[in-house]
Amino acid sequence: MLHTVNKSPFESSSLKTCLSLVRSGSDVLLIEDGVYGALAGSTHSPLVTEALEALRVYALEPDLKARGLSGDRLIPGIEVVGYDGFVDLACTNDKIQNWL
Amino acid sequence: MSKAKKFMYINRHAPCGTVYAVEGLEVVLIGAAFEQDVCMAFVGDGVFQLKQDQDTADTGMKNFSPAYRALGDYEVNRLYVERESLEERGLTEDDLMPLTWEDEDDDWAEKPSIHIVDRAQLSDLIEEQDILLNF
Numbered sequence: 001m002l003h004t005v006n007k008s009p010f011e012s013s014s015l016k017t018c019l020s021l022v023r024s025g026s027d028v029l030l031i032e033d034g035v036y037g038a039l040a041g042s043t044h045s046p047l048v049t050e051a052l053e054a055l056r057v058y059a060l061e062p063d064l065k066a067r068g069l070s071g072d073r074l075i076p077g078i079e080v081v082g083y084d085g086f087v088d089l090a091c092t093n094d095k096i097q098n099w100l
Numbered sequence: 101m102s103k104a105k106k107f108m109y110i111n112r113h114a115p116c117g118t119v120y121a122v123e124g125l126e127v128v129l130i131g132a133a134f135e136q137d138v139c140m141a142f143v144g145d146g147v148f149q150l151k152q153d154q155d156t157a158d159t160g161m162k163n164f165s166p167a168y169r170a171l172g173d174y175e176v177n178r179l180y181v182e183r184e185s186l187e188e189r190g191l192t193e194d195d196l197m198p199l200t201w202e203d204e205d206d207d208w209a210e211k212p213s214i215h216i217v218d219r220a221q222l223s224d225l226i227e228e229q230d231i232l233l234n235f
Contacts, residue, residue: 008114010145010189033117036148041190062158066116068151068165073190 002027002093005034006100009044014099019047024054027089029081031060035067038074045075052077060086105230106137111146112234115165116156121149122164124235129167132174139178140171141222147185150196150214165197172201177213184219 003022009015015030015037022028028051030037037044038059048057058079064070071080081089090096109128113120132138142150149168156163171177179199186192199213217225226232 006117008117008145011114033114033145036114036145036189039190043188045190063116066154066156066159066161066163067114067148068154068195070153 001095001097002029002089004029004031004096004098005037006032006098008033009037009042009047015044016047018099019051022051022055026055027058027093028055029058029060029086029089030063030078031086032063033067035059035063035069038064038078039069040073040075048075048078058085058089104135104137106139106228107131107231107233108139108141108226108229110141110143110226110232110234111149112144114145114148115151115154116159116161120235121146124233125149125164125167127233127235128176129170129174132171132176138176139180139225140176141180141182141225143182143185143222145185145189147181147189147191147196150179150181150199151191152195152197168197168199172199172213175201177201177211179214180217180222180225181214182219182222183216186216 003018005015005018007014058081061080061082111124115121154165193216196214200210201213202208203211
């Protein structure tokens with residue numbers, strides 16, 4: 001299953017709730033303000049680092065760029081994808097859950 | 101005219117996901133025309149508003165972050181950024197736009213507008229204000 005998170009982890013509990021409920025092997029895609037959850041060295045990064053052991057975490061590149069975040073500032077293991085990658089994730093997963 | 105009041109605009113939201121940041125900045129720029137004593141505070145996700153290198157081209161959104169550079173020309177030259185909010189987000193002062201203003205009382209010397217303050221200092225600054233506006 002593909003899970004998308006679009007809220008900043010500092011403003012909303014959606015990333016935390018998502019990561020606590022997803023099954024291992026799932027795909028989690030951070031979009032919009034959700035990409036702040038990809039930042040290395042933040043108070044939330046240990047949570048994401050731990051999640052990366054069991055699932056794949058992606059961050060949407062146009063949303064990272066819009067916020068001035070470059071790939072070298074992200075938690076190691078997070079994969080950066082473009083809109084085409086978003087489409088691929090939506091198509092290869094049987095279901096999509098949006099943690100709005 | 102009566103004595104200028106001390107205004108502080110407190111910015112608490114990230115720049116792109118909601119309209120708080122852009123609307124707040126517009127109010128500051130409009131309000132600056134009324135010759136009050138204006139400063140801004142950036143706390144929580146508000147510190148992301150000042151992040152360098154914002155490039156919204158691929159999202160189809162307008163990039164309003166260069167407009168923060170106009171604040172100095174409107175005599176809005178005290179931008180207080182809470183240190184704890186930066187640290188919680190893995191950011192440092194070097195991640196922020198180098199915003200400056202020109203001091204006409206000092207031969208137009210270019211001076212930094214951004215001041216990193218800790219939580220206790222920001223609390224004192226808030227206490228000093230006459231009017232606080234939250235965005």
